[in-house]
Amino acid sequence: MVTDAASCAPGGPVRLTAYSHGAGCACKLSPTELGQVMAGLTPARSPDLIVGREHGDDALVWRRPDGRALVATIDVFTPIVDDAATWGRIAAVNAGSDVFAMGGRPLFGLAFAAWPRERLPLTLLTEVLEAGQAAANDGGWVVAGGHTIDGAEPLYGQAVVGELDPERMLRNTQGRPGDTLVLTKPLGTGLVTTAVKRRPPEAHGPGGELAGAYAAAVAEMTRSNGDAAQAALACGTRAGTDVTGFGLLNHLREVLLASGVAARLDAAAVPRLPGVADLLARGEVPGGTQRNLAHVRDHLELAAGVDEGQLVVLADAQTSGGLLLAVPARAAAVDLVAQLTDGGHTAAVIGELTDGPSATIQIVA
Numbered sequence: 001m002v003t004d005a006a007s008c009a010p011g012g013p014v015r016l017t018a019y020s021h022g023a024g025c026a027c028k029l030s031p032t033e034l035g036q037v038m039a040g041l042t043p044a045r046s047p048d049l050i051v052g053r054e055h056g057d058d059a060l061v062w063r064r065p066d067g068r069a070l071v072a073t074i075d076v077f078t079p080i081v082d083d084a085a086t087w088g089r090i091a092a093v094n095a096g097s098d099v100f101a102m103g104g105r106p107l108f109g110l111a112f113a114a115w116p117r118e119r120l121p122l123t124l125l126t127e128v129l130e131a132g133q134a135a136a137n138d139g140g141w142v143v144a145g146g147h148t149i150d151g152a153e154p155l156y157g158q159a160v161v162g163e164l165d166p167e168r169m170l171r172n173t174q175g176r177p178g179d180t181l182v183l184t185k186p187l188g189t190g191l192v193t194t195a196v197k198r199r200p201p202e203a204h205g206p207g208g209e210l211a212g213a214y215a216a217a218v219a220e221m222t223r224s225n226g227d228a229a230q231a232a233l234a235c236g237t238r239a240g241t242d243v244t245g246f247g248l249l250n251h252l253r254e255v256l257l258a259s260g261v262a263a264r265l266d267a268a269a270v271p272r273l274p275g276v277a278d279l280l281a282r283g284e285v286p287g288g289t290q291r292n293l294a295h296v297r298d299h300l301e302l303a304a305g306v307d308e309g310q311l312v313v314l315a316d317a318q319t320s321g322g323l324l325l326a327v328p329a330r331a332a333a334v335d336l337v338a339q340l341t342d343g344g345h346t347a348a349v350i351g352e353l354t355d356g357p358s359a360t361i362q363i364v365a
């Protein structure tokens, strides 16, 4: 086994993020590129396919003869943090998130990994896989197989299969004017993890300038969306998605396009991770976040007072982000936020769906 001198502090631990070109969900193709690729793909058809990829939903849903349905998704990404076990946990929580974002319960998963075997110790890969299995167990599913290849960059993730009641799903198509928008995690993981990656390790170690922001980001990225999804279903929610690499604005826009509605967002109400304001002040914006904002900018209507920094946060590429939910009754949304807050989530009412020009997002300061 050999490790890259360039990627290690002298005598220090391996920095996994030094082996990846783009971190976490920010390594996705941009929304523009994915749209081009998908436009050229023949749609899949089957009488049992209840949800396919036509509305960019989080997972496919497959009808079973007993009236229940299977839900299946895959998520694989590059290291978002340097620590192997933390990365494994984040990637597994993120892989299960799309099942929760459809209102499902994960049953089992298959792990996929790529590993630069000449450059990184295999023991680290075992750590990643073990942490991913443990996170899956905590989330209620088992990982009992997978596939591993030699690759130029480390990659890890899971395909996860779950089940749901097709009458009680969270779909992109079910948003209605008047629904209240709830977000269940703070934004800023892209800004924080990119800053951590660019600085020496001491910056996010004990007492470092990014220590608080990093700890908060890891706590959010390793937080399951399972509770929030169950609570949302229980209060009558039928529309939602998870906020990942395309940022809140683009994931919201997928819901708007699929539902044929518009939205009003209260930028000041959107929760942020600690440390984000400092990074914005220094202009430290990840490339993926800039691409996300460029993709959606033409569809924004900005009220007086909305500044560029707020837009950057709203477009920031999230890894293992929270749920964006469209809750039919305002009072139910307020109760949902209170319930989630009591359970340790940082959730907030952030706006509403409207009958404005289709798929337009009006942003107020």
Ligand SMILES: Nc1ncnc2c1ncn2[C@@H]1O[C@H](COP(=O)(O)OP(=O)(O)OP(=O)(O)O)[C@@H](O)[C@H]1O
Pocket: 025, 034, 038, 052, 053, 054, 055, 056, 057, 058, 059, 073, 075, 098, 242, 244, 245
């Ligand atoms: N290679 C592919 N082949 C077929 N469909 C794809 C492929 N890549 C993406 N898609 C589909 O495009 C849509 C958007 O995918 P995307 O990965 O952005 O969202 P997602 O599945 O919600 O994942 P995440 O929440 O982790 O970002 C989904 O419906 C997905 O199934």
Ligand SMILES: [Mg+2]
Pocket: 057, 058, 098, 101, 241, 242, 243, 244
């Ligand atoms: Mg998703």
